[in-house]
Structure formats: structure tokens, C-alpha cells
Amino acid sequence: MRFLLRLVANAAALAVATWLLAGIQLTAAGSGDKVLVLLVVALVFGVVNAVVKPVFTAVTACIVLLTLGLFLVVINALMLLLTSWVARQIGIGWYVDGFWTALLGSVIVSVVSFVLNAFVPERNQSRRGRA
Secondary structure (H helix, E strand, C coil): CCHHHHHHHHHHHHHHHHHHHHEEEEEEHHHHHHHCCCCCCCCHHHHHHHHHHHHHHCCCCHHHCCHHHHHHHHHHHHHHHHHHHHHCCCCCCCCCCCHHHHHHHHHHHHHHHHHHHHHCCCCCCCCCCCC
16 A cells, blocks of 8 residues: 555656656646556656666765765656656656756656655554554
């Protein structure tokens, strides 16, 4: 259940970025198709962030430290571009035009995801009434 909530939150964050930025395109026809595309893109984005991002962050750790963490914004933009590339390869109608759009889009996705995921309960949180 927690996984589905996070998937929907990421899909909503990607939808906000798609809606706000002209450089992020969603080419699905109907509303149902758009929701499905955003859910699949959110799944791809989650896999990219879970698999590729830690490796890339570890390789660029020196740059991240030298920039006091600001390079993480660039890494997030690259993950969004990689998600766009994967989406094109598997034939999903979602893509990002360029690096600067991806940079701004990654900031939007990060902020919206942070806000929405704040409402997703933690895994170790105990239920009310239990000791």
C-alpha cells in the first residue's frame, strides 16, 4: 500500500512539472491514457532513482562535497533526462526537451514529491491503540 501511495505521489509530482513546464511533453490522447502514462513514468523514475542515482552519486561524491550538495540538483536533472530517454525507448509518450528544462523540472518534482510524501505513513509507525 505504501509503495502505491509513493507511486501516485511521484506521478502527481511529474504531472505538476509537466503542467508547469512547456519543455516537458505528455503526448497521450485521453485523460485515462495520461494518468496511465504518468504512472508508468513514475515507476520508471522510481527505478532510475533507486538503481542509477546511488551509483552516480557515489562516483561524483567529491564534486557533491565540493559544491556542498548543490551538484545533487544536477544529478536529479540527469535522472529526469534518463527517465525521459527510457520512456522514449519503451514508447511512452513523455519526454523532456533539454537539460535546463530537466533542471527546473527536477526541482519542481523534488518539492512536490517532498510535500506529498510527507502524508505517506512511515513503515515503522505503530498503529493507534498498540503498545
